Amino acid sequence: MTGRSLFSVEAIHSAPDEDTVADFRAKVRAAGQEWTGKGPDDLVELLSQAAAGDPRLAAIVRAGGGLLHDFLDGYRQKATADVSRDLAGDLADGHPLPADIVEGLTPRYLIAVVRLAEPGRQMAALRAAAGEDALLTHRDGNVVLFVPAAGPRDGEEWVTRLTRCLGGKGWLATAERDRARLVDGLGEACHVLRLVVAGLRPSGAYTISDVLVEYAVTLNEEVRTDLAAMIRPLRAHKVLWETLTAFVDSDYSKNKTARSLFIHRSTLDYRLRRIECVTGWDPNSGRGAQTLTAAMIAEALDSPPQGRTSGNP
Incomplete structure (x- = not known):
């Protein structure tokens, strides 16, 4: 393929006859049996060979190849936009994500589920404390944060920062998981938060180690x-x-x-x-x-x- 732009209408003005088209379609089917699915450029090149030097068919292939490129570009942009609207929500719900999005995620996260006592006053401070790399969404009236964590000490530092935002009002439940097990970690943190609130615990940060007996019993x-x-x-x-x-x-x-x-x-x-x-x-x-x-x-x-x-x- 020499370029992605569409050829002029004049280049394909003269339509090939029915026999030529039928022969070309047969060659296209044969090409489909050989194609390894590497990408649009390879497909267009293979179809151009099937055109066997017919300038009219070659023009159709090139024009169609340009349209294919534009269509796939639009589809990829839409998919990326859909994912980026609420990546944290997709992670929380366990929705499948494109491979390039998954590869861009941090290997490990601190998962924080926060019950704010005064959302209007505390939310801005919580966002600032979580940092730009944190992913945020909401579930069941709680704030859910996925904060990149390189190691245990890193997670502890984040918990300290986030807890300060509570100002003695509200609760924070955390867990740490690799990116492949975020749903499991979120489930644990959510259950810990429910136990903490139901158990009349004071404001602060909690993990499963703080409610082991209650966790085991209520499951x-x-x-x-x-x-x-x-x-x-x-x-x-x-x-x-x-x-x-x-x-x-x-x-x-x-x-x-x-x-x-x-x-x-x-x-x-x-x-x-x-x-x-x-x-x-x-x-x-x-x-x-x-x-x-x-x-x-x-x-x-x-x-x-x-x-x-x-x-x-």
Whole structure:
């Protein structure tokens, strides 16, 4: 092929006769059996040979080759534009990407799922902290970030930067994965965030290591259902539910719990005994406190979101 521009109309004004066209089409089919699919230029060259020196057929081949080039250029530009509109979203959903896009991705990423308490004020700071190379999208009301990470220490530095943007209000759950396992990492980070919010954890950054027991328990649907059913009757006792919530939020410290509820220690002890009567588990024991906490998380996961936005839920 000598050029990509279309030839003039005069060059193909005289149409070849039917027999010539039929013979040319047969040669084209034969050429198709030989073509290795290397690219448009090679295809046009092969078809030009099939034209066997007929200037009219050669002009048609060259004109068609130019059109083929233009069509494929447009298609590639569209594909690239479609991908670039929300590359982070495509990665989050596991959509297949063109090979050239995949090759341009960083080998490893820090995956951060962020629940902002004040999106209007925190979003700009979060974007700036993530940097220009970070990919950003949204899922289920949360911000999802894919931040290039060269190694563990690099990931730790990014977590520190992103956590500062929370300003003590909101939660950040992270995981690290190679680019081929980003969907898996996102699923882990999303579940960690749900557990953190449901578990009344304070604002900050969390990973799966911070919620290992809750993570293992709540992944089993049958266990999660049983735990939620066990704790649900406590919902009918508003004061007892608020007391258990404050007890968990205070890390099982009776003094902190009593102060946060503005009640006497003896009143708190009475309420904790009532919680045991309703649920069958003693919040004063380590095993009972852990079970009740897991049950509250399971119940929260099975319930509609309550719109929690405070720094200390």
